[in-house]
Amino acid sequence: MRLVLLGPPGAGKGTQARRIVERFGIPQLSTGVMLRAAVAAGTSIGKQAQAVMERGELVPDELVTGIIAERIEQADARSGFILDGFPRTVAQAIALDLELNTTKLALDAAIELQVDIAALTKRMSQRVAEAQARGEAVRPDDNPATFQVRLETYRAQTAPVAEFYAGKGILKTIDGMQSIDKVSDGIFLRLS
Numbered sequence: 635m636r637l638v639l640l641g642p643p644g645a646g647k648g649t650q651a652r653r654i655v656e657r658f659g660i661p662q663l664s665t666g667v668m669l670r671a672a673v674a675a676g677t678s679i680g681k682q683a684q685a686v687m688e689r690g691e692l693v694p695d696e697l698v699t700g701i702i703a704e705r706i707e708q709a710d711a712r713s714g715f716i717l718d719g720f721p722r723t724v725a726q727a728i729a730l731d732l733e734l735n736t737t738k739l740a741l742d743a744a745i746e747l748q749v750d751i752a753a754l755t756k757r758m759s760q761r762v763a764e765a766q767a768r769g770e771a772v773r774p775d776d777n778p779a780t781f782q783v784r785l786e787t788y789r790a791q792t793a794p795v796a797e798f799y800a801g802k803g804i805l806k807t808i809d810g811m812q813s814i815d816k817v818s819d820g821i822f823l824r825l826s
């Protein structure tokens with residue numbers, strides 16, 4: 635099963651991706667996680683990405699499409715994967731299609747978590763407060779000002795990706811404002 639998970643920041647993509655991993659035994663490929671690891675390790679990709687990420691903007695398409703192309707060729711991704719946080723632009727979606735086409739593969743579905751944008755800022759503040767209460771580090775881009783940039787970036791550059799997959803007939807939309815369990819149930823139902 636080859637899947638893409640779409641939704642604005644704070645929509646619960648990470649949580650749902652982990653449940654999909656458990657259900658289908660496929661790896662979760664998250665460009666945000668990979669980029670944060672590259673920043674922490676001080677690699678050349680990390681150095682190029684750090685400031686852009688801290689502003690809440692998108693790193694260049696070539697940078698992430700390269701990372702994903704390499705990652706989906708690895709053995710654990712041969713029988714499937716769930717992409718979380720990628721593609722974030724239509725150019726990335728086209729690059730992914732081309733990459734999959736070279737091995738005669740295609741996506742099975744793009745799942746879009748639809749959420750009330752106004753509620754997301756509150757969710758983000760809660761997520762930060764909970765992490766702080768647990769003594770965990772908070773992401774540098776999880777602050778109110780950067781979060782607004784991330785939301786606007788999603789609206790302008792990533793929302794069209796859902797249209798792109800709708801045009802291909804593989805978009806499955808779920809109400810992401812329901813409980814975590816209900817959202818997962820909705821996803822599994824649409825994939826069965």
Ligand code: AMP
Binds near residue numbers: 643688693721775784
């Ligand atoms: P995330 O953890 O998915 O919220 O990603 C954190 C940040 O990493 C984003 O705000 C972007 O700056 C960058 N990023 C992650 N995935 C992508 C992508 N597919 N394209 C461009 N930038 C990305």
